[in-house]
Amino acid sequence: xxxxxxxxxxxxxxxxxxxxxxxxxxxxxxxxxxxxxxxxxxxxxxxxxxxxxxxxxxxxxxxxxxxxxxxxxxxxxxxxxxxxxxxxxxxxxxxxxxxxxxxxxxxxxxxxxxxxxxxxxxxxxxxxxxxxxxxxxxxxxxxxxxxxxxxxxxxxxxxxxxxxxxxxxxxxxxxxxxxxxxxxxxxxxxxxxxxxxxxxxxxxxxxxxxxxxxxxxxxxxxxxxxxxxxxxxxxxxxxx
Amino acid sequence: xxxxxxxxxxxxxxxxxxxxxxxxxxxxxxxxxxxxxxxxxxxxxxxxxxxxxxxxxxxxxxxxxxxxxxxxxxxxxxxxxxxxxxxxxxxxxxxxxxxxxxxxxxxxxxxxxxxxxxxxxxxxxxxxxxxxxxxxxxxxxxxxxxxxxxxxxxxxxxxxxxxxxxxxxxxxxxxxxxxxxxxxxxxxxxxxxxxxxxxxxxxxxxxxxxxxxxxxxxxxxxxxxxxxxxxxxxxxxxxxxxxxxxxxxxxxxxxxxxxxxxxxxxxxxxxxxxxxxxxxxxxxxxxxxxxxxxxxxxxxxxxxxxxxxxxxxxxxxxxxxxxxxxxxxxxxxxxxxx
Ligand SMILES: Nc1ncnc2c1ncn2[C@@H]1O[C@H](COP(=O)(O)OP(=O)(O)O)[C@@H](O)[C@H]1O
Ligand SMILES: [Mg+2]
Numbered sequence: 001x002x003x004x005x006x007x008x009x010x011x012x013x014x015x016x017x018x019x020x021x022x023x024x025x026x027x028x029x030x031x032x033x034x035x036x037x038x039x040x041x042x043x044x045x046x047x048x049x050x051x052x053x054x055x056x057x058x059x060x061x062x063x064x065x066x067x068x069x070x071x072x073x074x075x076x077x078x079x080x081x082x083x084x085x086x087x088x089x090x091x092x093x094x095x096x097x098x099x100x101x102x103x104x105x106x107x108x109x110x111x112x113x114x115x116x117x118x119x120x121x122x123x124x125x126x127x128x129x130x131x132x133x134x135x136x137x138x139x140x141x142x143x144x145x146x147x148x149x150x151x152x153x154x155x156x157x158x159x160x161x162x163x164x165x166x167x168x169x170x171x172x173x174x175x176x177x178x179x180x181x182x183x184x185x186x187x188x189x190x191x192x193x194x195x196x197x198x199x200x201x202x203x204x205x206x207x208x209x210x211x212x213x214x215x216x217x218x219x220x221x222x223x224x225x226x227x228x229x230x231x232x233x234x235x236x237x238x239x240x
Numbered sequence: 241x242x243x244x245x246x247x248x249x250x251x252x253x254x255x256x257x258x259x260x261x262x263x264x265x266x267x268x269x270x271x272x273x274x275x276x277x278x279x280x281x282x283x284x285x286x287x288x289x290x291x292x293x294x295x296x297x298x299x300x301x302x303x304x305x306x307x308x309x310x311x312x313x314x315x316x317x318x319x320x321x322x323x324x325x326x327x328x329x330x331x332x333x334x335x336x337x338x339x340x341x342x343x344x345x346x347x348x349x350x351x352x353x354x355x356x357x358x359x360x361x362x363x364x365x366x367x368x369x370x371x372x373x374x375x376x377x378x379x380x381x382x383x384x385x386x387x388x389x390x391x392x393x394x395x396x397x398x399x400x401x402x403x404x405x406x407x408x409x410x411x412x413x414x415x416x417x418x419x420x421x422x423x424x425x426x427x428x429x430x431x432x433x434x435x436x437x438x439x440x441x442x443x444x445x446x447x448x449x450x451x452x453x454x455x456x457x458x459x460x461x462x463x464x465x466x467x468x469x470x471x472x473x474x475x476x477x478x479x480x481x482x483x484x485x486x487x488x489x490x491x492x493x494x495x496x497x498x499x500x501x502x503x504x505x506x507x508x509x510x511x512x513x514x515x516x517x518x519x520x521x522x523x524x525x526x527x528x529x530x531x532x533x534x535x536x537x538x539x540x541x542x543x544x545x546x547x548x549x550x551x552x553x554x555x556x557x558x559x560x561x562x563x564x565x566x567x568x569x570x571x572x573x574x575x576x577x578x
Contacts, residue, residue: 051451072450073450073451074450074451074452074453074454074455074456077450077451077452077453078453082451082452083451085447085448085451089445089447089448090445090448091440091441091444091445091448092444092445093444093509094440094441094444098437098440101437102437102438102440102441102449102452102454103452105434105437105438105452105453105454106452106453106454110434111432111433111434111437114434150448150452151451151452153452154452154453
């Protein structure tokens with residue numbers, strides 16, 4: 001297996017605060033990789049740097065073998081990196097179908113093809129029945145899945161998911177876990193940031209744990225849950 | 241996709257009844273001059289004209305979410321270029337619309353580049369558009385070659401010549417009607433194209449649009465350029481209709497405001513909104529001007545703007561998204577389509 005995403009010694013500071021502190025990780029093609037950590041650990045900041053929203057202060061990021069830090073988000077999307085937003089950002093006045101179609105446009109030769117692709121993705125994410133509804137009228141679980149649908153519609157190699165399960169009820173979590181497995185099986189590598197431990201353990205092959213911006217552990221779910229530092233600083237506090 | 245194919249798609253997609261109704265309305269408008277007098281022809285000219293520029297402005301604001309309060313700039317540029325080329329060099333306005341569009345696009349691109357490159361957004365961007373219109377007005381005020389503040393005049397020609405936009409109210413009626421129909425079709429095609437969807441995405445949430453591979457800067461630039469080009473064509477026609485151009489009127493912010501009312505009242509971001517808005521506002525405004533003239537014994541400038549303001553408030557109170565979305569609901573047309 002080859003490395004799809006390679007993060008090397010990345011640091012980000014906000015004024016005095018070091019939000020991300022020399023973090024390194026690499027995501028292999030085809031795997032589901034999770035980054036976990038308590039609130040304020042720097043997960044979203046790390047994620048934003050990977051997605052091109054902000055450049056790192058130090059360190060480098062490479063996607064698909066090419067240097068990618070400092071590259072604009074739309075360009076990264078073209079290269080095959082798609083993301084969701086922790087605080088969902090649907091196009092509120094547009095329909096679910098239009099939302100997904102806009103995601104599919106980039107790789108589609110014309111709008112006809114984009115709509116076809118959008119239809120596929122909406123079925124995959126259980127949103128087909130809601131396709132005519134305006135995005136602003138959706139419930140939170142539906143919005144979270146729309147967020148995934150839109151990102152998936154861009155035809156990514158790597159899907160970055162920022163807390164898509166946060167705030168969902170357990171049945172909704174199970175539903176999205178099943179969908180993400182399916183997406184992964186179809187060949188899409190997934191990097192997910194999560195707070196919901198149970199789901200993360202069930203999904204991810206490898207887990208990277210952040211605390212106060214720094215890496216404290218990395219390994220399989222079993223290894224991570226047994227790690228003393230993790231137990232002390234994270235799992236201990238928030239109880240699994 | 242080639243435009244002809246998209247056009248047939250567009251026709252195939254619309255419900256039969258709607259197409260029939262639309263065709264009927266255009267047909268009625270096409271034969272209407274038989275019964276219209278001079279005054280009514282001029283009212284209809286204004287309706288079509290405001291529908292056209294409203295459609296153009298709507299591309300920027302309604303589709304792409306970029307507020308321009310200086311669209312009189314493109315009307316003025318188009319008008320002056322058309323008039324200049326005709327009067328000084330004998331070049332037909334039919335040809336002059338090309339340089340008129342090109343110059344307006346260049347100005348639009350300059351404003352867009354400054355605004356979008358340096359992250360000037362929302363009201364600040366709107367201020368930038370006003371500033372450009374004002375600076376251009378001052379420039380024309382002091383440019384003696386085009387008559388300066390004293391104005392520039394297009395001589396009335398004794399012989400009608402439609403391609404040179406020389407003729408009576410019937411000619412201008414048809415020219416403006418054609419312009420409105422073309423603007424509508426262009427916008428309908430754009431609305432369903434990739435570019436149109438990119439605009440909507442940028443309007444709704446630029447950050448999310450960027451994450452889906454949309455080059456936000458390019459999409460915004462395209463909106464300004466398309467909008468300014470369409471407006472410039474209307475500017476050429478207006479100059480030949482009026483036969484005179486004064487910088488203080490042509491580039492006036494009051495003109496810019498008047499241009500944006502129809503699409504706001506009709507329904508931002510919709511295709512029928514600008515047309516419907518113009519059909520509601522322009523006749524009412526004209527009636528009001530006539531009434532005031534009768535009562536006060538003279539024209540009071542700006543009275544129609546005051547009226548438009550009041551109309552805007554009433555309509556926003558009852559139909560906050562504009563008349564067309566409201567009407568659509570009443571007619572039972574599903575939300576997702578025009
Ligand atoms: N744009 C920003 N400006 C200043 N501080 C920020 C910014 N974004 C995040 N932070 C700070 O950086 C730290 C990490 O935040 P974040 O990456 O959102 O954590 P997480 O996603 O793990 O909850 C927090 O202390 C947060 O307050
Ligand atoms: Mg976060």
